Amino acid sequence: MAIKRTSSNSISNAVKLSTGFASAAIPNSPTIGTATATSDVAATVEYTAAVLGATGSTFIATSNPGSVTGTGSSPITVTGLTASTAYTFTVTAGNANGTSAASSASNSITTNAPSTAFESIATYVLSTSTSSVTFSSIPQTYKHLQIRVMTRDDRGTTLNNQHLQLNGVGTTDYSNATIFSTGSGSMNVYRDVSQQKTDYIYEPANNMTPNLFGTTIYDILDYSSTTKNKTIKYLGGYSNNGAGHLSWNVSGLFLTTAVSSLTFTNSGTTQFVPYSHFALYGIKG
Numbered sequence: 001m002a003i004k005r006t007s008s009n010s011i012s013n014a015v016k017l018s019t020g021f022a023s024a025a026i027p028n029s030p031t032i033g034t035a036t037a038t039s040d041v042a043a044t045v046e047y048t049a050a051v052l053g054a055t056g057s058t059f060i061a062t063s064n065p066g067s068v069t070g071t072g073s074s075p076i077t078v079t080g081l082t083a084s085t086a087y088t089f090t091v092t093a094g095n096a097n098g099t100s101a102a103s104s105a106s107n108s109i110t111t112n113a114p115s116t117a118f119e120s121i122a123t124y125v126l127s128t129s130t131s132s133v134t135f136s137s138i139p140q141t142y143k144h145l146q147i148r149v150m151t152r153d154d155r156g157t158t159l160n161n162q163h164l165q166l167n168g169v170g171t172t173d174y175s176n177a178t179i180f181s182t183g184s185g186s187m188n189v190y191r192d193v194s195q196q197k198t199d200y201i202y203e204p205a206n207n208m209t210p211n212l213f214g215t216t217i218y219d220i221l222d223y224s225s226t227t228k229n230k231t232i233k234y235l236g237g238y239s240n241n242g243a244g245h246l247s248w249n250v251s252g253l254f255l256t257t258a259v260s261s262l263t264f265t266n267s268g269t270t271q272f273v274p275y276s277h278f279a280l281y282g283i284k285g
Contacts, residue, residue, distance in 0.1 A: 024054070024097055026098040027049075027056035027099075028053040029093065030050060030059060031050070032046075032047055032106050033048060033074065033106070035106040037110060041079055041081050043081060043109055043111065044075035045091060046074050046076075047091040049093060050093065055095065056093030056100065057096070058071060059071065062090055062092070063087045063089055066082070068080050084111060084112070085111050087110075088106050117284050118283055120280075120281055121138065121145075121282050125278075126273070130276075131271045132264060133276075133278050134262065134263040135261060135262045135263075136261045137261070141282065142284060144223060145280065146280075146283055147220075148216075149162070149236070150276065152213045152276065155268070162214070162264060164264055166261070166262060167255070167257060168263065169253065175251060175252045176251045177189075177251070179248050180248070182244070213238070213275075214245075216234055217234060217236065218234040219233050226257065227256055230252065230259060232249075232250070232251045232252075233250045234248070264278060
């Protein structure tokens, strides 16, 4: 009777296949680690790759609910989540031969509350008459700036203008284009391509009514850029029982330096009166 011989190589290959050591195998599942919420829309997920079996080349974390995914080495960052929502995560390993079964679920995390687009930087509410207000050392960590202003000055007999100056610059590098209307309903257009004054843009701050305050909202776009000229826009004015003034302005400062200070003054030698209000906000990108 013939006896069939089995080579040692065949036995070795069989053992490799049965124990998952073959190089052509799909990776085993990773071991899940700790999930951590990092913002209102993101979390990190830690994992440990399986020691035995084929090597994984791609690791994917998947959220539950939502099946939002992230790819990378541990910890994997998963973005695109929903704020104030509870999540768990699983991780799979993949290579050219396929994808492992998912790991067990991670701990449950809850993403942060929604972040606000506006953050307060500084606010001034005047208690005494003041000739100028300056915001200095403005942080460079935002995309844009917004200033919300409610002011009047002590001129007291006629309309006066409010000036905004950037970085103390008082050159001919300013340009303005303004559309404004009066209480009578007339519409006017003003354009100044070579502003010779030491201000930047201006807006009514006072008229003959002693207790009337003008309001203005300024936006300064890409204020921290060192490659772009600065663009400013504002909308402001006042109402006085049928009379008043409404202005919309777009201005340019031909200067690529980042904006680090803002100064408000009035035309002439007038001062801002008490209760005038200046609030500076940073706008996220």
